[in-house]
Amino acid sequence: MxxxxxxxxxxxxxxxxxxxxxxxxxxxxxxxxxxxxxxxxxxxxxxxxxxxxxxxxxxxxxxxxxxxxxxxxxxxxxxxxxxxxxxxxxxxxxxxxxxxxxxxxxxxxxxxxxxxxxxxxxxxxxxEGEIRSAFCMTEPDIASSDATNIQADIREDGNEYIINGRKWWSSGAGDPRCEILIFMGKTNPDAPKHEQQSIILVPMNTPGIQVERMLPVFGYDDAPHGHAEITFENVRVPKENILLGEGKGFAIAQGRLGPGRIHHCMRTIGAAERALEILCERVDSRVTFGKTLAEQGVIQEWIADSRIEIEQARLLVLKAADMMDKVGNKVAKKEIAMIKVVAPNIALKVLDRAIQALGAAGVSEDFPLANSFAGIRTLRLADGPDEVHRRSIARLELKEQRTKRKQEVL
Missing domain, CATH: 1.10.540.10 (Acyl-CoA dehydrogenase/oxidase, N-terminal domain)
Structure with missing residues (x-):
């Protein structure tokens, strides 16, 4: 590399x-x-x-x-x-x-x-940056960490599909420029587990779509795009709006989430870097008990640990990105899962130290730390919770180790 x-x-x-x-x-x-x-x-x-x-x-x-x-x-x-x-x-x-x-x-x-x-x-x-969009996958009534649980219904009716269901945390749907929803639902509940779902394009102005509320994150509404809870009641869209055909939704979603996960991780490292800069600038200028905060041993440990952790996370992101380029997202899925766990957890540690170093100012809106902490904490849930990614990593590691042992025996 x-x-x-x-x-x-x-x-x-x-x-x-x-x-x-x-x-x-x-x-x-x-x-x-x-x-x-x-x-x-x-x-x-x-x-x-x-x-x-x-x-x-x-x-x-x-x-x-x-x-x-x-x-x-x-x-x-x-x-x-x-x-x-x-x-x-x-x-x-x-x-x-x-x-x-x-x-x-x-x-x-x-x-x-x-x-x-x-x-x-x-x-x-x-x-062109003229319109916005949203991805409607997560549902309030099921455990969405397993996408095969999705219950929203996509039913064929002549030259159209009729959509019924409730989605939430549809980021971007609150934006007045949002014109298209990418919607995931079931077209065939009797098909094999990973072939029941389909993805279909739904124009935002289609009759039967109702934005019920915007969902705040730790009190932040993330306006103007926000995170919407939306009901779909007998929403009709043309048959040609289905992507790749019926039963391909799970595969499309996984392909979409791979790059999305690593982009989140890249941005998260940037937020951690800014937090560390704010921390260092602050502790150089504040004096307690006759010393600058920067001279306090515990603060120096925070700075050292933060630098170490950020560098480790960045290297893993670069490795995952390099593998995606060379062998594709599917082969790089373990590395993508690893960085999706590592980056938000490390960034939250760095942000927490920065908030602590700034004291009351750290939780205010005078600095970006509190807002960053709220957003990055959601990344331990968004695009798959930590526990699901750890499960995937463990299974892939066990498979690789078993294959290695078999080869050694041969």
């Missing part, structure tokens, strides 16, 4: 870092103020976001993901990792560069499985 960045990546790193310093960080507070001062937090978009998006696009810092498509910037997963990490330092940055979840994953689904009409109607405006 060679993790030396190419000249192209180093150039993009510098450009994104410069853009963050000049435009993103100085406008984080502006974004909050504009969001709070408008009529409804889910009814309009802070104007500063569109201004920043325009600037990013003019500088060519746009759609940097999509490693297997000429619609992106031509970067591999390994090349994208350090760039995504920088974006993860700010809650508003991913959207500025049109590299924000869930749109990135949904665009990848449309690139791989959408028809030409789907791409024209939804992929193109998503790539």
């Amino acid at each position: 060679n993790f030396t960045y190419s000249e192209k990546v180093e150039y993009l790193q510098k450009e994104i870092q410069d853009f963050m310093e000049r435009y993103v960080y100085p406008n984080e507070q502006t974004y909050k103020e504009q969001l709070n001062n408008q009529g409804g937090r889910f009814s309009s978009i802070p104007p500063i976001m569109e201004e920043l998006k325009k600037k990013a696009r003019e500088k060519g810092l746009w759609n940097l993901f999509l490693p297997e498509s000429d619609l992106g910037s031509g970067l591999t997963n390994l090349e994208y990792a350090p760039l995504c990490e920088i974006m993860g330092r700010s809650a508003i940055a991913p959207e500025v560069f049109n590299c924000n979840a869930p749109d990135t994953g949904n665009m990848e689904v449309l690139v791989r499985y959408g028809s030409e009409e789907h791409k024209k109607r939804w992929l193109k405006p998503l790539l």
Whole structure:
């Protein structure tokens, strides 16, 4: 493995870092103020976001993901990792560069499985940053850590499918620009376990869709995109909106979640890096009991442990990204699962230390730490909880070890 960045990546790193310093960080507070001062937090978009998006696009810092498509910037997963990490330092940055979840994953689904009409109607405006999307998989009435539990019904009726069900934590569905939902449900409950589910495209304005409420995360509403609970009652969509055919939903979802998981991890490392910077700056400037906090032994341990853990997590992310590029997401599934467990847990440790070092300021809105902690804590659940990933890692490890022993006997 060679993790030396190419000249192209180093150039993009510098450009994104410069853009963050000049435009993103100085406008984080502006974004909050504009969001709070408008009529409804889910009814309009802070104007500063569109201004920043325009600037990013003019500088060519746009759609940097999509490693297997000429619609992106031509970067591999390994090349994208350090760039995504920088974006993860700010809650508003991913959207500025049109590299924000869930749109990135949904665009990848449309690139791989959408028809030409789907791409024209939804992929193109998503790539342009003109509309938003949501992924409707999780349900409130079942244990969604096992996607085969999904009960939402997709039933064929002539040239249409009729959809009934309730979804929640559909991130992005609260955004007034959200125009397309990627919906997962069952088309055949009698098929083999992993072939019962299908994925279908559902326009947001289809009759029968009702956003019941927006779900806050530890009190944060994540407006304007938010996380919606949605009911679908006799929602009719054309038959051609089903992706890849009936029974392919589970496979599509797993393919979508692989890159999404590692993108989350890349951004999470960026958030941890920013937290460590805030910690170090603070402890250098605060004096307690005749010493700066930086001179206290326990603080030095926090700093050392944080640096060690961040470096370990970054290396594992790079390894997973490298494997995805070389052998594909399926072969790299153990590495993807490992980093999905490691990155959020390490970031939470670093954030917790930073919050403790800042005292009361750490839990305030004057610093990004509390917001980051709330968002990253959800990552231990989103895209599969830690326990499911650990189970997968253990099973894959046992399989590899058993195969190794058999080969040694032969």
